[in-house]
Amino acid sequence: MIRITTAFIITLAFLGLGERIASAIEFPPEPPKKLIIHTVKSGEELHLLAGYYFLDCRQWVQIYQANMGAIANPNKIYPGQELYVYVENDWTPPFDLDAYVEKWRPYLLSGTVP
Numbered sequence: 001m002i003r004i005t006t007a008f009i010i011t012l013a014f015l016g017l018g019e020r021i022a023s024a025i026e027f028p029p030e031p032p033k034k035l036i037i038h039t040v041k042s043g044e045e046l047h048l049l050a051g052y053y054f055l056d057c058r059q060w061v062q063i064y065q066a067n068m069g070a071i072a073n074p075n076k077i078y079p080g081q082e083l084y085v086y087v088e089n090d091w092t093p094p095f096d097l098d099a100y101v102e103k104w105r106p107y108l109l110s111g112t113v114p
Contacts, residue, residue: 040081063089
């Protein structure tokens, strides 16, 4: 019984100390983002859009999370759908999106890599 009580008191003390430490840490504010409203075109998919906007196809989840109310299935987006994409304020298009989709879409459909 004494062991349990001692462990309980130590746990409470640790949690109280942890709370004070966590509340004392100040994180710098996140820089503001620029909102782009992207109208989906035929052949576009979330990972292709992530490659365009973030230069990393694996970041498709960011676009999905910002549009969960509009996207029922992340594997299916439709032409004409408007998606919110939050990018850095100084973001500029790195390349032509239509040419990028045209180049990579056949590989994605066939499951091969060039």
